[in-house]
Amino acid sequence: MAEAPGVRRDSVQQPASRTIRSLLASTEVDTRLLGMVGALAVIWIGFDLASGGLFLTPRNLWNLSVQSASIAIMATGMVLIIVSRNIDLSVGSLLGFLGYTMAMVQAVWIPTALGLGFNQPYTWILALLVGMAIGAAIGGLQGFIIAYGRVPSFIVTLGGFLVWRGLIFQYAQGQTIAPMDATYQLLGGGPTGALGDVGSWVIAALACAGIVYTIINSRRRRREYGFPVRPTWALVTVIGASCAAVIGAVWVSNNYLWPPALATQFALDRGITEPPGGLQIPVGIAYPVLLMIGVALVMTFMATRRRFGRYVFAIGGNPDAAELGGINVRRTITLTYVVMGILVAISAAVQTARLNAAVTNLGVQNELDVIAAAVIGGTSFSGGIGTIPGAVLGAVVMQSLRSGMVLLRVDSPTQDIVVGIVLVAAVGLDAVLRRRSAR
Amino acid sequence: MNDVAHTPLVEMRNIRVAFGGVHAVEDVSLDLYAGEVVGLVGGNGAGKSTLMRALSGARAPDSGEIDIDGRLASISNPRDAKAYGIETIYQTLALADNIDAAANLFLGRELTDRVGTLDDSAMESATRKVMTRLNPNFTAFKRPVKSLSGGQRQSVAIARAVHFNARILIMDEPTAALGPAETEQVRDLIRQLKQEGIGIFLVSHDIHDVFDLADRISVMYHGRIVGTVNKDDVTIDEVLGMIILGKPPTEVTQKELAELHG
Numbered sequence: 270m271a272e273a274p275g276v277r278r279d280s281v282q283q284p285a286s287r288t289i290r291s292l293l294a295s296t297e298v299d300t301r302l303l304g305m306v307g308a309l310a311v312i313w314i315g316f317d318l319a320s321g322g323l324f325l326t327p328r329n330l331w332n333l334s335v336q337s338a339s340i341a342i343m344a345t346g347m348v349l350i351i352v353s354r355n356i357d358l359s360v361g362s363l364l365g366f367l368g369y370t371m372a373m374v375q376a377v378w379i380p381t382a383l384g385l386g387f388n389q390p391y392t393w394i395l396a397l398l399v400g401m402a403i404g405a406a407i408g409g410l411q412g413f414i415i416a417y418g419r420v421p422s423f424i425v426t427l428g429g430f431l432v433w434r435g436l437i438f439q440y441a442q443g444q445t446i447a448p449m450d451a452t453y454q455l456l457g458g459g460p461t462g463a464l465g466d467v468g469s470w471v472i473a474a475l476a477c478a479g480i481v482y483t484i485i486n487s488r489r490r491r492r493e494y495g496f497p498v499r500p501t502w503a504l505v506t507v508i509g510a511s512c513a514a515v516i517g518a519v520w521v522s523n524n525y526l527w528p529p530a531l532a533t534q535f536a537l538d539r540g541i542t543e544p545p546g547g548l549q550i551p552v553g554i555a556y557p558v559l560l561m562i563g564v565a566l567v568m569t570f571m572a573t574r575r576r577f578g579r580y581v582f583a584i585g586g587n588p589d590a591a592e593l594g595g596i597n598v599r600r601t602i603t604l605t606y607v608v609m610g611i612l613v614a615i616s617a618a619v620q621t622a623r624l625n626a627a628v629t630n631l632g633v634q635n636e637l638d639v640i641a642a643a644v645i646g647g648t649s650f651s652g653g654i655g656t657i658p659g660a661v662l663g664a665v666v667m668q669s670l671r672s673g674m675v676l677l678r679v680d681s682p683t684q685d686i687v688v689g690i691v692l693v694a695a696v697g698l699d700a701v702l703r704r705r706s707a708r
Numbered sequence: 709m710n711d712v713a714h715t716p717l718v719e720m721r722n723i724r725v726a727f728g729g730v731h732a733v734e735d736v737s738l739d740l741y742a743g744e745v746v747g748l749v750g751g752n753g754a755g756k757s758t759l760m761r762a763l764s765g766a767r768a769p770d771s772g773e774i775d776i777d778g779r780l781a782s783i784s785n786p787r788d789a790k791a792y793g794i795e796t797i798y799q800t801l802a803l804a805d806n807i808d809a810a811a812n813l814f815l816g817r818e819l820t821d822r823v824g825t826l827d828d829s830a831m832e833s834a835t836r837k838v839m840t841r842l843n844p845n846f847t848a849f850k851r852p853v854k855s856l857s858g859g860q861r862q863s864v865a866i867a868r869a870v871h872f873n874a875r876i877l878i879m880d881e882p883t884a885a886l887g888p889a890e891t892e893q894v895r896d897l898i899r900q901l902k903q904e905g906i907g908i909f910l911v912s913h914d915i916h917d918v919f920d921l922a923d924r925i926s927v928m929y930h931g932r933i934v935g936t937v938n939k940d941d942v943t944i945d946e947v948l949g950m951i952i953l954g955k956p957p958t959e960v961t962q963k964e965l966a967e968l969h970g
Binding site: 490491493494496573574575576579582583584585586587589590591592593594595596653654 | 764766785786787790796798800801802803804805806807811812815816817818820824825826829830832833
């Protein structure tokens with residue numbers, strides 16, 4: 270009886286939409302992800318129309334990519350934590366604490382305390398590694414208390430939220446630590462903190478080769494085992510669309526040029542005579558964006574191709590089944606927080622490098638943005654469901670809304686109201702669609 | 709079946725499990741021989757599942773010993789139990805709903821390549837093989853098990869226990885979610901596994917099921933073993949009497965038996 274309306278609806282539907290659906294199914298593309306890309310396209314085009322063509326410019330899109338990077342990096346870790354039915358409210362405070370620590374390492378400890386001087390070639394990586402190590406240790410501590418001490422993650426990380434922020438205020442005494450190491454600053458982006466056009470095209474070529482290899486290889490494996498594979502046209506479409514997206518993104522980045530003043534300075538430094546109209550130097554993909562892509566790839570690999578990820582999802586799906594399957598649930602949970610701590614350190618580096626300073630309110634409210642990005646990206650609070658690419662897209666959606674509203678001169682409180690409503694609406698819509706597809 | 713092997717495959721001695729102050733299993737001893745099916749019956753809360761969870765490593769007993777092949781075994785978690793060749797089909801099935809059949813089948817024992825990357829194709833292939841044997845109609849290899857029917861889910865849980873060459877199989881209500889045809893399939897499977905020399909503990913509410921398949925029947929009542937009987941020596945009524953009254957047939961008076969049938 271309950272199925273009758275559904276059956277009728279299907280038969281009434283035009284054959285065309287049915288065909289599209291079955292065509293889509295044979296490409297084996299995640300339809301939720303595709304839906305998000307569609308929503309993003311609507312947001313982008315909407316803002317572009319409303320702002321009179323200010324949104325879809327290389328400059329704005331490039332800035333959008335840099336602004337999304339730090340939240341997206343952390344959101345990839347938050348996915349695993351939420352998937353395993355936990356939460357981390359401490360990421361914003363931890364980001365502040367780690368950013369402050371890394372700033373101290375490069376601005377005070379290495380140059381003066383150890384007497385090694387400023388701007389050494391190793392300073393940036395040392396600062397980053399110290400930050401990642403401390404991030405891993407703090408994440409591990411919180412994870413350990415959650416997993417082995419059986420204290421709810423909400424409470425433990427709420428405690429962390431207060432503790433790490435409190436420690437910053439205690440040690441910083443309201444001081445701003447600046448400037449950052451010259452190399453370290455590149456992690457934050459900016460016209461110099463980017464790959465340039467040649468480097469960006471090399472990355473694009475590598476990415477396309479990687480996409481083709483991965484897809485062809487997995488198809489070959491399935492063939493070997495005699496499993497059904499998707500039709501050739503679907504394969505070509507997926508490869509074509511993925512490579513087109515990569516090339517498009519790089520093309521946009523390379524169409525963003527160095528600001529004239531900076532280009533003039535560059536020409537003066539190098540003793541180049543500027544051609545009429547100034548030097549045209551393409552910016553290319555920003556380093557933080559490259560970092561974000563690298564993190565997303567590694568995290569996707571961990572989530573889908575390694576035991577660790579499989580266990581995280583199994584725990585989220587059914588903790589008892591995971592335990593009975595012989596999985597070390599506690600160690601897995603602890604590890605998710607270690608990973609989160611490392612990612613927070615990377616984001617802290619991006620943010621302090623971009624600001625060229627560590628300030629006491631660094632990372633304030635970041636936990637909410639990160640959780641929102643993961644959730645808009647399809648991560649379910651009931652556990653067991655979520656994807657890394659979804660979370661990255663979620664971060665981009667959030668940042669698109671904010672940056673679009675800035676272009677439209679919407680004030681900051683109104684921005685918060687809109688983002689809040691979008692968050693609830695997105696998750697609500699997702700729940701409705703999920704229920705419908707489950708029936 | 710004692711003539712098949714002189715050393716029992718499993719010997720549980722004086723097992724005790726308590727939850728807080730409640731003694732769920734109290735001083736229970738039980739054995740199982742290779743190629744034998746021992747039916748474990750009893751009312752709700754009699755301690756059947758708890759006893760089996762002690763053997764499967766889900767809940768280590770508070771005291772007591774377990775011998776496997778005549779040697780003292782130490783089973784403190786599911787991984788230990790599996791190392792002894794003990795596989796379990798739990799009443800709850802213990803499936804992670806959000807992942808597919810192959811991922812569930814290999815949960816905790818994933819196949820990987822040399823560098824530890826999951827070999828999903830190999831796992832799917834093995835799953836396809838074992839499912840062909842158990843449930844030839846099964847085709848949903850790529851879907852999360854949440855979207856499967858009760859019978860399909862049950863066959864995934866059974867496949868998991870069977871695939872890893874179990875020597876000792878614990879089946880806790882294996883046919884609870886199944887229709888008549890599927891139930892018959894599971895019965896055939898149990899007979900087949902028995903032929904292969906696997907020892908099976910069959911926990912069931914269905915006394916007819918147990919009478920059909922078991923060689924011996926152990927009855928539990930309030931955490932204790934009332935008695936273990938050869939199936940051929942007793943009638944269904946006598947076993948029912950043990951389940952309900954908690955006494956061996958010899959101790960049951962005519963009056964009690966009459967009341968039971970009243």
